[in-house]
Amino acid sequence: MNGPDEFDDRGAPGGPGERPRIPSPRAAAEDHGPLPDPPPPTSDLEDGGPEPASGHSAAPAVRPVPASPAAPAPPPPPHKVLKSLLGAWALAACSPEETAAVEAHLTDCASCADEALRLRDAVGLLHPADSLDLDPLLRSRVLENCLVRRPARIPVPEWATPYDAEAAKLDALLRDMGEAEWRAPVRLRWFQGERPVERETTVAGVIGHLMTVDGMVATALGLPDPLGGDVPPGTPGPTTRTETYWRTAGEEPSPLATHGPWRDQSHALIRTVSFAGGSVGELSVPYGGFRLPLCDSFLDRAFECWVHAGDIADAVDYPYEPPAAAHLHQLVDLAARLLPVALADRRRAGLASPARRLVEAGAPGRTLHLEVEGSGGGHWYIALDSPAALGSPERTVAHIALDSAEFCQLAAGHVSPEEAAAGQNGERDAIRDVLFATASLSRL
């Protein structure tokens, strides 16, 4: 320690009679006003001129404290301590006394002064993180552009691309969410028999649900079952699997326990079917009470992923985009193809009007013309008499026209068949049966 000399001008880099001035980086942290501008860069230590404006005049910069004979300053902290304060000093995160001590030290210590300037310039590079959300449709544009420039040797099968896109979109939503939002209550709604039902869970519960049901597709492909050793006996369907998961994971599965594993599994699914080649789409996936070809089960999973991502987005009040038109078309097409079987199931359960006549397998029968308008839309001809019959425009007895968004809401069980906004024309029973059958495609 040099005593009062510590604060003397002599020998300082600023030259005789001049104290090199390194202005305080910004207003002190105690000032809760708005953030000041980053400090102007000062690269010239020799600058003895007037202090540059420091962005804020509200809190005057703390000046070096000169030794005063009236009140002798306590000995300043040692070099090592002052050096350790440089980061905090540059961020104006020191006490006024420390700030003064550091600034006094800077006039004497060239190496600290040098670092102080460097760190203070670095503060100017801090920038709030972009809150800009990536356009969810950018992904498909980017990938498309890549694949035009260099075609994939191992492509993703076309029937898996809607699932790929929807899983990526949900993943982006989840990454934007805060910890608290993971606990937001989410209402899952679907249609059972003749009436709507609902069930409340959390965001994490929904992701667990998606993961365990995707797990049916995973196990069909020989991938590990996310339920691990907890799989119920037999071939449990989506509901049993989900209930099992919710029971074993406890009331509130943590984000970490669901987000990563769900995403890893979805990547593994895409990768596995890409390598397996086109014929793997014929593989049969058991859904408990029924089976779907693998290619359809990927469309089913894409649809579920979108619907539940929509439930989550509603719960946390985020906007959410529907699938791209080409993908939406594939999803509507799956629902339309499932309708004849769903009709037959309801007929057996006494919930739909009996078949008017027997039709030979493969022969055209009474038909409902389903016209889906808007993005992803098209025309479908639904065989009314039996799943084996052929729908044909010539045998149309009824016509329904509705928007693709409304059709998907109906198929998701989010609107009731009586309330679906559909233009109707022709046999009333056939129209009612098809609308109810569409709603019956929904499940937990």
Place this chain on the structure above:
Amino acid sequence: MQQRLARGEAAALGELYDRFASLVHSLAHRVLDDEDAADRTTREVFGYIWEHPDSYDPKQGSLRSWVAAVTRHQAVRRLRQTEAASARDCGPGAPEPAELEQKIHEASTAARADYIVTSMPAPLRDALELAYFQRRDYRQTAAELGVTEDEARRRLRLGLQLLSTAHNHPALPPSAPTARGRSL
């Protein structure tokens, strides 16, 4: 990942996008300050990586740092083009070339700094976040992070030291090395 890309696995391309798209887009946006231009740069960057997966050398650093470097080069290239085009349109009122270079240099440094912040160890980033954006002093920062005051000072200083290396690079040359004789 590099091998999977080189093999032409479209699924790997999707995973690459999911991992790095927000990094690429935000860096491009920091340089270009324009949503459309950032979108286009994102497309170019992934196009380039997909076409040239072998130009990544794992010995030079992580895949993430390479993706960031490709993005910066590509974004700076685009900035140079748009600035040159607008300078031509301005005629005699156009900014001096030196002024232009300064702007490009600053944009590139800002992108480098952003990358450094996103890739520094989380404890350092958290300390900077509290001290700078939330205006805590280092004692409050220490208390919130549950560390000693010494440790809080150390983290703030180290974090800024890392950040200051953003200045250590020369300005990018007018033609980005990623171009390799063909336009991206």
